[in-house]
Amino acid sequence: MPIRITSYGIIAGAIALFMFSGVSKAGRDKPESPEEIQKNRTLTMKTIDKAMRRIRVLASKGQWNQLAATAKDISGLITRIPELSPEGSGFGEKSRIKPEVWLNFSEYEELSIKSSFAALNLAKLAEGGDSGVMMRSFVDLAKTCRACHKPFRKKKKKRRK
Numbered sequence: 001m002p003i004r005i006t007s008y009g010i011i012a013g014a015i016a017l018f019m020f021s022g023v024s025k026a027g028r029d030k031p032e033s034p035e036e037i038q039k040n041r042t043l044t045m046k047t048i049d050k051a052m053r054r055i056r057v058l059a060s061k062g063q064w065n066q067l068a069a070t071a072k073d074i075s076g077l078i079t080r081i082p083e084l085s086p087e088g089s090g091f092g093e094k095s096r097i098k099p100e101v102w103l104n105f106s107e108y109e110e111l112s113i114k115s116s117f118a119a120l121n122l123a124k125l126a127e128g129g130d131s132g133v134m135m136r137s138f139v140d141l142a143k144t145c146r147a148c149h150k151p152f153r154k155k156k157k158k159r160r161k
């Protein structure tokens, strides 16, 4: 008797697994809407920004290993920027991506590579624990953000009061 229950369990599990994989596969096949792409890109940028602020805190506490790990995370997120920016994916009023991105996509990609390397460099220096050199490298990394924002990100609209 227990054996039968178990086998029912296995069958039920197999059916659930089959259905679940079907659902998740359909989810993957469906292309993302411009709205979803926009959301993802904004979220990624916000995550990068938070991590940059975290770096300042970790530096003030001398937590170099965590700082190195955070810088590596930032590097990984930055490499994803081009794939998060498919043609025409500016969506909604809040979007600040400029159409110039798709006229100069190779430059956009290059700026993302440079920025992600700057983050890796910071990680390497943090592992060495030399805070002076490291803070300069942090400033260099922040410059690579601006290097992309200047040509490719619209200025923030001023809110009307």
Ligand code: HEC
Binding pocket: 038, 041, 042, 045, 046, 048, 049, 052, 074, 078, 081, 090, 094, 095, 096, 097, 098, 108, 109, 111, 112, 115, 141, 142, 144, 145, 146, 148, 149, 152, 153, 154
């Ligand atoms: C290769 C280009 C590129 C690089 C490198 C880059 N960004 Fe961005 N960033 C953009 C673009 C484009 C937008 C506008 C995105 C949008 O509105 O769809 C943006 C938007 C943002 C925003 C605004 C998000 C919001 O709330 O709408 C923040 C914050 C930000 N970036 C932080 C950073 C930081 C910090 C770095 C560096 C560590 C960085 N970015 C590196 C291209 C880049």
